[in-house]
Amino acid sequence: MAPISRTRTCRLPQLQYLFVVLLLLVSICGPRIVSSESLEVDDDEVKENEPWIAAPKNNTTSWSNGLPIHQDGLGLFDAFFASLSMIIVSEIGDETFIIAALMAMRHPKSIVLSGALAALIVMTVLSTGLGRIVPNLISRKHTNSAATVLYAFFGLRLLYIAWRSDSKSSQKKEIEEVEEKLEAGQGKTTFRRVFSRFCTPIFLESFVLTFLAEWGDRSQIATIALATHKNAIGVAVGATLGHTICTSFAVVGGSMLASKISQGTVATIGGLLFLGFSLSSYFYPPFITAKYTKNPSPAAALSDVELLHSRAIKVGFARNRRVGAGLLNQYVKIGSLGLARKLFEEIPNRDVPAWTVLISGYSRNGRNETGLQLFHRMLDEGVPPNGFTLSSVLKCCAGISDVENGKRIHGWIVRNGIVLDVVLHNSILDMYTKCGTFKHVKRYFHMMMEKDSVSWNIMIAAHLEIGDIDGSMDLFAHSPFQDVSSWNTIVSGLVRNGFDEMALKLLDQMVRTGPRFNQFTFSTALALSGKLSLLHLGRELHNRILRIGYEQDAYVTNSLIDMYCKCNQMEASSIIFNSSSLFATNSTAKTISWSTMMAGFVQSGRNEEALELFLSMQRGGVTLDQFTLTSCVTACADAGILEQGRQVHSCIEKLGHGFDVHLASAITYMYAKSGSLEDADKIFRHTDNRNVVLWTSMLCSYSLHGQGRPAVELFDRMLGEKIIPNEISFIGVLSACSHSGLVTEGYRYFRLMKETYG
Helix, strand or coil: CHHHHHHHHHHHHHHHHHHHHHHHHHHHHHHHHHHHHHCCCCHHHHHCCCCCCCCCCCCCCCCCCCCCEECCCCCHHHHHHHHHHHHHHHHCCCHHHHHHHHHHHHCCHHHHHHHHHHHHHHHHHHHHHHHHHHHHHCCHHHHHHHHHHHHHHHHHHHHHHHHHCCHHHHHHHHHHHHHHHHHHHHCCHHHHHHHCCCCCHHHHHHHHHHHHHHCCCHHHHHHHHHHHHCCHHHHHHHHHHHHHHHHHHHHHHCHHHHHHCCHHHHHHHHHHHHHHHHHHHHHCCCCCEECCCCCCCHHHHHHHHHHHHHHHHHHCCCCCHHHHHHHHHHHHHCCCHHHHHHHHHHCCCCCHHHHHHHHHHHHHCCCHHHHHHHHHHHHHCCCCCCHHHHHHHHHHHHHCCCHHHHHHHHHHHHHCCCCCCHHHHHHHHHHHHHCCCHHHHHHHHHHCCCCCHHHHHHHHHHHHHCCCHHHHHHHHHHCCCCCHHHHHHHHHHHHHCCCHHHHHHHHHHHHHHCCCCCHHHHHHHHHHHHHCCCHHHHHHHHHHHHHHCCCCCHHHHHHHHHHHHHCCCHHHHHHHHHHHCCCCCCHHHHHHHHHHHHHHHHHCCCHHHHHHHHHHHHHHCCCCCHHHHHHHHHHHHHHCCHHHHHHHHHHHHHHCCCCCHHHHHHHHHHHHHCCCHHHHHHHHHCCCCCCHHHHHHHHHHHHHCCCHHHHHHHHHHHHHCCCCCCHHHHHHHHHHHHHHCCHHHHHHHHHHHHHCCC
16 A cells, blocks of 8 residues: 555645646736736728727627726636636635535534635635725726735745745744634624524634635735726635635535645745736736727727827826727728828837828728828838838829829839738739729739739729720629629619610629629619619519518618619609618718618609708717708709708808819709809809810800800800810800801801711
8 A cells, every 4th residue: 555655645746837837828818818818909990991909809899888898807807717716716715615615514514614605705706806996096007016016925925934934833923823813703692692583603604714814815815906907707706616615625625625735835836926927017007998889970989099199198008009000090090180190190110001091091081192202201201111001002092093003002012022911912903993003903913823803803894984885794704703782783884884785684694694783783783774764674573671680781772772862763762762761870870871862852853851851960969971962952943942042052161061062053054943043153253174074054044034244255155164064065155156146156056066076
């Protein structure tokens, strides 16, 4: 039997050291795992070619009703494992452990266990609460530093105790001290008599002795320190579970278990573990993350991001490069570019993700020139762009058709030997396409060694853009990627170029042999149905949408409203419009729905209902875009309500909307038709970038009021500025000549229309 005993004695230290290594790995590597999970990139961001940012992976999590900030260290599981391991190594063989063991030898185990656990749970809750109060009085950065020092002190102190202690004598001494306390407690019968009505004397004795022994103990102080910079729930649950495990072992095993465990070994394990906590707190300080909704309202999103930003400033991490990049991305997402730029300027040592986030934000919000200026500044400061940055700045060039800057960026890529993947190739190809340089598009497409579906679709769209229908159809036929996006590209391009019958045939072929329709396909098909007034086709598409489940897609819903409006089915449009308001969350899609409905009322001659809808939009806080305002002005013009039209004009000025040619033409026509030709002429003269639509609108205004001579002069000025008149322009000037008896001028313009413009 002696050899067996020696084997067991030798294996016990090996298991103890293995336990030490395991706990250290949990305490040090746990934060690394949790922090990596909390900082993964959203799938949607990767699709939009955005850089890595500190953001949660799941965007479907909603904001909490209270504080929308998760600021409890590196995560729930990190706090749980840290507190659990800390309690286990510090409580086994501790005073509270021995109290429970000795009381269980004299009294019923269930009562002793319940009393001890009740005291430990109360103490854990109090310690955790105290740990949560401290960061509100002191900066999180300072409490984290204090916790780091405290962990190091505990660790070194326990290692010193392990080095100096004699395990057998110290264990015997501690047991004797606890026995003295238990014997001293036998005489305090007054305390028992007072509370005997509420709980048994054994329960109370176990509760009081455990509570007093735990107060000021190293496990309590460590629990407070953990709760100051880690998740409070994780700390409380982990500490409670650790106390439960240790106390249960004590009650079940009694003094036998306590005598088998060396105090030196426990002190060594505890010291190494606390040193691990100290290193973890120093190298992995608490991060600040947030939970985001999928589509928050702009005002709510801005206030939430500002609250997150203020909390980052409070805890001292606003200038942290990673936290700054995450905040910057959130400001950009909600379109608050002014605050994003201000934060960007405050970030020290800005890295590539910070530059890329802001440049892509300017690109998405149409501020392409500012994005280009920021890119040049990025190069001047010596920050090398990555593929995401280059894709974003190429989109800026495409947005303003700046082919010269696009060529320079393309040349910079070639000179610096940047490895081009297919995404960056497609960005260059798309830039040349949107800049209208078809020969560069064609040449670059044939130079590309690797092409994907996006590459072929860009090339098909380029042929459609220049009206080369045969070339686009040939490319589509030879494309190896005839997926749903390829079908959508060719069908929508044919509709834009006026080849409606050909588009209809392709849709029929797609139903029979092609891929299934997606949301964009249904939107295109509905637009074609409305354009051709094919109500039966629109209803069939509507039935398919209901069967598939696309009826709650905002853009499909707007296409349905537009189709029924163009088919003069306003009752059906109203039903869909009213039902769409139940699930519409995106502000842009909501504005499109209201604008489409208003345009339908105007096209149907129901101008009063259109104006009532406009007032409802204002009362409901729906964003008014230029299309909405144009429809409202047209309704005022058709109804001949000058005063209402002036109020809408004042609303446009107040909102700060610039006058594009369509809005300026509508206002000009509204004033002219309402009898205020002077105001119409004023709008015309103060509008920049006048095109044929605006010139024709003013011509028709003069014709409407019988002003033949001013109409003739305006038409000559139009020709002098190289504006090519259309058929409505000729109708306007010929009508003005007929009203004023200008036969010679009328004959000259008739010959000009017939011989020069066909």
